[in-house]
Amino acid sequence: MDFKLSEEQELIRENIRELVKKYLDPIAVEIDESSRYPAEVIEQLAAGGWMGMPYPVEYGGAGLDYVSYAMVIEEISRSCAATGFTVSCHTSLASGPIFNFGNEEQKQKYLVPLAKGQHIGAFAVTEPGAGTDVGAATTTATLDGDSYVLNGIKTFTSNGPVADTFVVFAFTDKSLGGKGMSAFIISKDNPGLKVGQHFYKMGIRASQTSEIILKDCRVPREDLLGKEGQGLQIAMSSFDHGRIGIAAQAVGITQAALDESISYSKQRVQFGKPISKNQAIQWMIADMATDIAAARFLYSYAAFLKDQKQPFSKEAAMAKVFAAEMSTRHTSKAVQIHGGYGYIKGQKVERLMRDAKITEIYEGTSEAQRMVIAGNLLR
Amino acid sequence: MPRIIACYKWVVDEAYIRTDSSPELDLEYADKKMSDYDRNAIEEAMQLYEKYGGSVAAITVGHPDDTKGVKDALSRGPEKAYFINDPSFENLEPAQTAVILADVITAKTEYDLIICGEGSSDLYAQQVGPRLAELLDIPCVTMVSKIDLAGEQLIAERKVDDGIETVSLSLPALLTVLPDINSPRIPGLRDTLAASKKPVIEIVKDELSGNFAPCLQVLASFKANMERNGQKLSDEAADIMLLLDTLQSKGLIARGVK
Amino acid sequence: MAGIWIFAEDYEHNLELIQGGKELAQKLAGKIVVILPHNSGNDEKAHDCIARGADEVLYLPPLAKDEDFMACIPLIVAEVLQEKPDIFLIGSSLRGKELAARIAARLNTGLCSDCISLELSNDDQSLVMERLIFGGAAVQRVVIPTRPQMATIPPRLFSPAAVQEGRTENIRELPPAPPSRVKILGKKTRTHEAAALTEARILLCVGRGVEKEEDLSLVRELADLLGAEIGCTRPISDEMHWLPEECCIGLSGIQVKPELYIGIGVSGQIQHITGIRDARIICSINNDENAPIFAVSDYAIQGDLYKVLPLMIEGLKKS
Numbered sequence: 001m002d003f004k005l006s007e008e009q010e011l012i013r014e015n016i017r018e019l020v021k022k023y024l025d026p027i028a029v030e031i032d033e034s035s036r037y038p039a040e041v042i043e044q045l046a047a048g049g050w051m052g053m054p055y056p057v058e059y060g061g062a063g064l065d066y067v068s069y070a071m072v073i074e075e076i077s078r079s080c081a082a083t084g085f086t087v088s089c090h091t092s093l094a095s096g097p098i099f100n101f102g103n104e105e106q107k108q109k110y111l112v113p114l115a116k117g118q119h120i121g122a123f124a125v126t127e128p129g130a131g132t133d134v135g136a137a138t139t140t141a142t143l144d145g146d147s148y149v150l151n152g153i154k155t156f157t158s159n160g161p162v163a164d165t166f167v168v169f170a171f172t173d174k175s176l177g178g179k180g181m182s183a184f185i186i187s188k189d190n191p192g193l194k195v196g197q198h199f200y201k202m203g204i205r206a207s208q209t210s211e212i213i214l215k216d217c218r219v220p221r222e223d224l225l226g227k228e229g230q231g232l233q234i235a236m237s238s239f240d241h242g243r244i245g246i247a248a249q250a251v252g253i254t255q256a257a258l259d260e261s262i263s264y265s266k267q268r269v270q271f272g273k274p275i276s277k278n279q280a281i282q283w284m285i286a287d288m289a290t291d292i293a294a295a296r297f298l299y300s301y302a303a304f305l306k307d308q309k310q311p312f313s314k315e316a317a318m319a320k321v322f323a324a325e326m327s328t329r330h331t332s333k334a335v336q337i338h339g340g341y342g343y344i345k346g347q348k349v350e351r352l353m354r355d356a357k358i359t360e361i362y363e364g365t366s367e368a369q370r371m372v373i374a375g376n377l378l379r
Numbered sequence: 380m381p382r383i384i385a386c387y388k389w390v391v392d393e394a395y396i397r398t399d400s401s402p403e404l405d406l407e408y409a410d411k412k413m414s415d416y417d418r419n420a421i422e423e424a425m426q427l428y429e430k431y432g433g434s435v436a437a438i439t440v441g442h443p444d445d446t447k448g449v450k451d452a453l454s455r456g457p458e459k460a461y462f463i464n465d466p467s468f469e470n471l472e473p474a475q476t477a478v479i480l481a482d483v484i485t486a487k488t489e490y491d492l493i494i495c496g497e498g499s500s501d502l503y504a505q506q507v508g509p510r511l512a513e514l515l516d517i518p519c520v521t522m523v524s525k526i527d528l529a530g531e532q533l534i535a536e537r538k539v540d541d542g543i544e545t546v547s548l549s550l551p552a553l554l555t556v557l558p559d560i561n562s563p564r565i566p567g568l569r570d571t572l573a574a575s576k577k578p579v580i581e582i583v584k585d586e587l588s589g590n591f592a593p594c595l596q597v598l599a600s601f602k603a604n605m606e607r608n609g610q611k612l613s614d615e616a617a618d619i620m621l622l623l624d625t626l627q628s629k630g631l632i633a634r635g636v637k
Numbered sequence: 638m639a640g641i642w643i644f645a646e647d648y649e650h651n652l653e654l655i656q657g658g659k660e661l662a663q664k665l666a667g668k669i670v671v672i673l674p675h676n677s678g679n680d681e682k683a684h685d686c687i688a689r690g691a692d693e694v695l696y697l698p699p700l701a702k703d704e705d706f707m708a709c710i711p712l713i714v715a716e717v718l719q720e721k722p723d724i725f726l727i728g729s730s731l732r733g734k735e736l737a738a739r740i741a742a743r744l745n746t747g748l749c750s751d752c753i754s755l756e757l758s759n760d761d762q763s764l765v766m767e768r769l770i771f772g773g774a775a776v777q778r779v780v781i782p783t784r785p786q787m788a789t790i791p792p793r794l795f796s797p798a799a800v801q802e803g804r805t806e807n808i809r810e811l812p813p814a815p816p817s818r819v820k821i822l823g824k825k826t827r828t829h830e831a832a833a834l835t836e837a838r839i840l841l842c843v844g845r846g847v848e849k850e851e852d853l854s855l856v857r858e859l860a861d862l863l864g865a866e867i868g869c870t871r872p873i874s875d876e877m878h879w880l881p882e883e884c885c886i887g888l889s890g891i892q893v894k895p896e897l898y899i900g901i902g903v904s905g906q907i908q909h910i911t912g913i914r915d916a917r918i919i920c921s922i923n924n925d926e927n928a929p930i931f932a933v934s935d936y937a938i939q940g941d942l943y944k945v946l947p948l949m950i951e952g953l954k955k956s
Contacts, residue, residue: 007447011454011571019565048567062568072568267926274926393771393907404775416889473738474747502770502777503888504750509735510742518818519707521735534822540646540730542826546705548819558889559875559882594747598778603769605914605933614922614940619948622920622936631839631897631918632863634953 009068016072019044020079028080031206032351037162038083038206045076045087046117053091055099059107060115066303070248074296077252078259081355082206084252088245089158089207090114093363094121096241097167097183097234101226110165110185122163124154124212125235132368134169134235135178139214141170148172148184148224150192150217156362160210161195164188167238168214169231181231185223192217203354242363243316244306247299250323250359251292257327257334257352258288264338281337288330295323314376321369324359331356380433381491381528381550385424385457386480386511387417387439389448390501402601413451416496416556418563423526423556424494425456425564431528434458436488440479442469453574454566460577461487465584473502474594477510482589483582484515492533493553497522508555518548521555639667640720642785643691644736645728648682652689652797654726654790657755659690659798664761667723668692672713674706675699675810683808689798696810700817707736708817714743716811722785724764729789737789747781752788764788772888773911793894793915827883834884837866840895840916842886842909843879844870846902846923846942850879855946856901862953868893870909887912902942905930922946 005013023041031038045051053069055061064072069091077084095114098106113119130136139152150170157166166186173180186193196211226234262285265276275281298319305312331353335342342349360366395409424435437452438461439445449460463483471479484490493515495508505521512519524543525536531550536543538557566574612618626632641658645651651671658669671691673682675698683694695716697709717725717740727737729751741748753776754767764786770777781787834840841860843853853867860867867884874885886893888908898913900921905928913919920936921928922945931937938945 007450008571008575010447011451011566011574012568015454015566015568015571022565048565049569050567053568057569062572064568064572263925267924269926391771393774396771396774396907472747474741474745477742497889500772502750503772504748504768505734506738506741506748506750509738513710513739513742519735519739520819522731539732539824542824544824545822546819547822590745594741594745594781594783595749596780596782598765598780600770600775600777603774603776603914605773605910607919607933608935609931610936611931612936612938612940614938614944614948616948618938619945620952622938623949623952625936626897626918626920629918632953634955 009071012064012068013071013075015048016050016075019048019050020076024076024079024083029346029351031080032082033205033345035200035205037086037208038080039162041083042086042117042120049117051087051090051117052095052111052115055095055111055115059099060112066244066306067300070244070299070303073245074248074252074255077249078256080206081249081253081352082204084249085204085207085246086159088242088249089123090121092241092245093123093238094159094163094165094167097123097225097238098185100237101183101230101234102185105222106185106225114165119164120159120162121165121167122157122159122212123167123238124157124160125169126156127153128155132365134232135181137169137171137181139168139170140174141172141182141184141219143172144218147218147220148182150184150186150214150219152214153196154212154214156199156209157212158207158209158362160212161198161208166193166212167225168193168212169235170214172228172231176229178232179229181235182228183225183231183234184219185225186217186219190217190219202357203351204358239364240313240316241306243320243369244299244302244312246359246363247295247302247316247319247323250320250327250356251295251299253352253356253359254288254292254295254323254327254330257331257349258285258292260349260352261285261288261334261337264341268339275337284333284337288333291326291330295319295326298322314373317364317369317372317376320359320364321366321373324356324366327356327359328353381427381431382433382489383424383427383435383492383494384484384488384490385417385421385435385437385452386493386495386507387421387437387448387452388414388476388496388499388501389439389441389445389451390414390499393500396602402604404600404602411445411448412500413448414496414499414501416498416500416558418455418496419556419558419560420494420496421452421455421457422561422563424492426561427492427526427528428456433491436461438480438484438488439463440468440471440476442466449579450571450574451566453577453579454571455564456570458577459580461580461582463582463587467584470597471591472593472595472597473504473506473510475591476507477514478589478591479587480507480511481514482587482591484511486588487580487582491550493517493551495553495555497555497557505555508553512553515551515553518552519554520546520548520552523554523556524560526554526560639665639724640670640722641665641667642670642672642717642722642725644672644726644733645790646730646733647728647792649797650728650730650792651686653792653795654728655686655690656798657726657790657795658724660795661724661755661757661764664757665723670695670720670722672697680808684806685800687804687806687808688800690801690804693807693809696808698811698813700814703820703822704814704817705819705821706732707739707819708814709811710736710739710743712811712814713740717744717785725785725787727787727789729791734789737787741787744783744785744787746783746785746787747779748787748789749779749781750789752790753794755788755790755794769911772906772908773914774907791892833866834868834886834891834893837893837895839863839865839897840868840886840893840899841865842868842870842898842900842903842913843873844900844903844923845872846904847873850877852943853879855943855950859946859950859953862950865897865899870903870906900930900934901946903930904928905933
């Protein structure tokens with residue numbers, strides 16, 4: 001068991017830290033406040049090859065192992081969770097299904113520009129009536145000649161407003177239940193696909209989220225992803241991959257909270273001494289650091305299993321639920337350590353606490369994660 | 380189409396040096412990094428290559444463990460690296476480094492231009508560049524802030540104590556560059572991964588022929604003691620007035636001005 | 638007989654090195670030789686050097702306006718090989734450092750760069766020198782086993798040598814130099830700003846703690862009241878471009894030696910501290926209790942500079 005980062009991994013970490021420090025740190029507060037998509041940062045990331053990390057070089061990616069990929073998501077999220085999520089959603093949720101289930105034509109047409117960061121990807125499965133209960137979706141896809149015609153509304157689609165390529169899930173045969181859902185690749189140019197209402201969120205505000213409205217949306221047969229009826233399998237596989245990214249995102253958020261708390265507690269003087277001398281603060285910091293370390297090892301292990309081509313569903317779920325829950329707990333503590341200042345806009349911990357909460361909800365709620373873990377163990 | 384060699388040094392990161400009270404310098408677990416101005420040297424070499432064609436190779440003298448440094452250098456663009464290494468090559472002093480570089484550059488390379496940083500982050504002796512130029516018997520310009528090439532002619536701007544001089548010279552030549560000459564690129568992910576696949580020419584001590592006995596002996600190294608009295612004050616009016624009174628009594632400032 | 642050779646681009650600096658040479662010559666019994674740039678007919682400086690302690694003055698050959706004085710290196714080297722001085726001190730101007738390294742390479746001898754202290758060893762046989770390393774965080778003490786022992790010396794390490802009466806002269810000139818391989822096409826002299834900073838009695842330094850460029854007006858108001866010059870740390874000149882590069886104080890910027898230095902929102906990175914370590918009084922204002930500058934300050938104000946500066950301005954206006 002080798003816990004040491006390779007030289008490449010160390011260099012990769014140093015480089016992404018430098019990029020983030022130069023381009024993302026200076027705008028993180030502003031993009032959160034105005035809910036602005038950090039196009040200029042995404043451009044830098046695309047130029048540096050950071051938008052298709054785990055995909056093979058022949059598809060425009062970098063061929064990076066998943067452990068390193070997750071580490072990079074953590075580092076970006078440490079500066080801005082919204083940007084970290086934009087990258088991980090684009091890479092794991094949206095590009096993932098095309099890499100894992102697409103045919104060669106689809107990979108060349110859609111995956112290559114996504115991996116190069118020339119296009120942004122989105123993943124549309126959630127609907128107003130179908131969250132954890134994916135099977136309650138009502139979007140349909142009816143075969144008509146050479147195309148499927150999709151009708152329905154998707155909601156909470158991350159990257160929706162900025163995406164070029166959408167992976168959309170719809171029922172081709174509702175009567176088959178779970179085996180009746182299919183996945184489609186749809187370009188934003190498709191006249192039947194419209195970006196609907198934008199959502200202004202509590203946290204990760206720079207990440208763009210919206211409804212996607214499909215009205216008589218004609219999708220050519222060749223853009224069916226995988227086989228008819230394979231949709232649910234594709235969605236679940238996508239979530240497994242995405243979960244590792246979310247766990248890494250949560251660790252990045254909490255690490256930032258820890259850094260802020262350490263620095264603040266050494267500066268803040270009350271009753272004649274810095275509050276870092278108080279045991280209550282020391283224990284909060286100790287607990288924060290311990291949970292961060294544990295979460296980091298958990299997500300790295302899940303990523304390692306994936307790289308080894310071993311089953312990793314349970315471990316990804318464990319990493320996600322543990323990291324998410326500790327991140328909300330500790331970002332709240334971080335605000336506590338900062339006292340009144342922690343509640344003020346512009347203070348990093350104020351944003352971190354708002355950002356953390358979503359990690360317990362999206363890409364499978366904590367409740368859903370527990371179902372996955374228990375399901376695995378009690379088979 | 381200049382063939383360019385960029386020299387770099389893999390050094391202890393000085394940020395590691397703890398400012399606690401003990402005078403000993405304990406560098407056993409210190410992180411290492413590419414010397415700051417060498418990043419500018421490699422970047423300048425790459426920018427010249429992108430503008431004029433040719434080739435860029437990196438070269439360094441160090442410990443066999445310094446493989447991360449070789450990858451770091453290669454991830455910044457050079458097509459190959461010369462890695463001259465030996466366990467005894469930790470803490471070389473500039474005269475030795477220059478002799479070793481001259482030896483290898485003469486024996487194993489063909490070049491038009493050598494670029495070095497103005498000084499290394501650790502010793503900042505600012506000697507290797509000019510020494511190397513003398514040993515290779517090529518013209519040298521130090522403290523360069525701008526470079527233009529026209530075939531075999533090089534025009535450079537260099538910093539002197541009272542301004543900037545514009546100079547011209549012919550290749551082959553050696554330049555040392557200032558940090559304000561460029562902004563080193565941040566290696567992209569693919570650059571870092573591709574670095575491991577680039578050729579590294581390793582040269583060990585036995586292959587060297589020059590005399591690189593040390594010309595300078597270090598008797599001791601210890602933390603600089605720059606500590607001062609350190610009277611602590613708050614930002615309250617009373618403390619600030621007290622400070623102004625003290626500075627006035629020392630004859631440093633005058634009050635009631637304007 | 639041991640010899641102590643001296644060269645500095647700047648004449649005042651040269652006189653300081655002569656003093657250094659004299660202090661060494663007390664124990665080392667050597668003749669002091671000063672190298673001067675060619676002064677076509679006007680021997681005033683040569684006489685002055687001798688009056689202040691030089692035993693011999695060596696003129697560099699005349700050079701055309703576009704020739705780099707580095708062309709004289711082979712001549713200097715030939716002379717050194719013949720006369721075999723024990724010590725060769727060169728003023729650490731930017732060109733001086735280059736000259737020293739190149740001469741040392743030709744002589745295959747050691748060179749201590751930016752020597753901050755210079756004394757003879759216990760047995761008076763060799764120089765023990767100290768220099769800063771790691772951006773100024775540490776000191777290295779060295780000796781040079783080869784000859785001549787070379788060092789570049791910063792300004793103000795020695796005071797200028799005083800004039801003495803009745804000293805005999807020996808002035809000669811080196812043979813002509815080979816053509817310079819580097820031609821000087823032109824020169825832009827820099828603004829007076831940097832010169833003002835090195836001479837300044839009171840110096841204010843702007844650091845990253847200052848939030849906006851507009852806030853420099855507050856710093857300027859304080860500077861006007863104090864009669865102070867304004868410098869900055871590297872990020873302020875190189876990244877923010879609020880002040881020109883010549884105002885950057887630190888390792889690869891300017892070294893200053895004011896009576897009073899006030900750091901405003903300066904954290905105290907080691908490369909900056911190296912530039913101010915010789916200030917008589919160091920005063921700093923920073924919000925961060927752990928700012929490294931506090932450890933090297935005489936007066937450490939932990940607080941908000943936006944509160945402190947107006948208070949200082951108000952306090953200075955009152956008598």
